[in-house]
Amino acid sequence: MSFEVPTNLKRLEIKGIRKVFESSSGSVVALESLDLQVADGEFLVIVGPSGCGKTTLLRILAGLEEPSEGQILFQGKDKPSVAMVFQEQAVFPWLSVIDNVAYGLYLKGVPKKERYEIATFWLEKVGLSGFARAYPHQLSGGMKQRVNVARAFAVDPDVLLMDEPFSAVDEQTRLLLQQEVARLCEEQGKSVVFITHSIDEALALGDRVVVMTARPGRVKAVIRVPFPRPRNVVEVRTLPNYGQLYWQIWGLLAEEIRGGKNGA
Structure with a gap:
């Protein structure tokens, strides 16, 4: 049908x-x-x-x-x-918040300065601009999922x-x-x-x-x-x-x- x-x-x-x-x-x-x-x-x-x-x-x-x-x-x-946000909090524990958000851009070959500018923009959008240099173990569960959402939007799917x-x-x-x-x-x-x-x-x-x-x-x-x-x-x-x-x-x-x- x-x-x-x-x-x-x-x-x-x-x-x-x-x-x-x-x-x-x-x-x-x-x-x-x-x-x-x-x-x-x-x-x-x-x-x-x-x-x-x-x-x-x-x-x-x-x-x-x-x-x-x-x-x-x-x-x-x-x-x-496409970009996918999973049920699990799929952040990379060894990467900082900003590097997690920029990761998809890195895979696409976006230059470092540009991908950090885009990642910074999306961290501001999800209310995490003060945590760019933090690591996932320093974040709550909700904050980790905000990182996942920012990473998905950052690649402009x-x-x-x-x-x-x-x-x-x-x-x-x-x-x-x-x-x-x-x-x-x-x-x-x-x-x-x-x-x-x-x-x-x-x-x-x-x-x-x-x-x-x-x-x-x-x-x-x-x-x-x-x-x-x-x-x-x-x-x-x-x-x-x-x-x-x-x-x-x-x-x-x-x-x-x-x-x-x-x-x-």
Whole structure:
């Protein structure tokens, strides 16, 4: 089933993606006939039962996995430039904060002076300008995840991929990081594909919420989120139709969870 983007230009197209993992014990189909489109500047959030292939899809988009079938297109071409923020705080402990942020630029061959200027700009954006010469062991968990977010934005990707980036931090830090990411994405007009298990987070951040089936993962439904931008991620939770959307998404997920399908 294909779900068309109703507004803006198509930026990222996911066409007929199927992923099969082979092992000595047999084949596991993680994704099946998955079609999606992501528009310019759209914040697309994906939710689904555990084991439905959400992270596998993100890894395919990042080029870390090859699909068994199907195609990923960016404005009609192969291989968009992407940056990924992982669930884990994937900072390099032996590098300073500014060198962590500049690392992707280093890999791209950006000259040292320029990459430090870009890294400094993004450290200011995420509120870490006073910690440029600090090392990860001197930072809190939330600060480390800000470093990851700054590093992703610093390389100016076509598409930003985020895999449950705030799941390991406390609730207050989570709200602050949600607001910062919402603000940065609105400012920069980035196309984002964001995975979460939290319906609350999906509605606070997303322009559309994709609900996936249990394994093998397919698109079950796409819910448009009507809340305007710029968006205050706390205030949207108080809007009258917030609860209705929450229960609509939960009902779709519950159908899959209670369906007794196997997950992995």
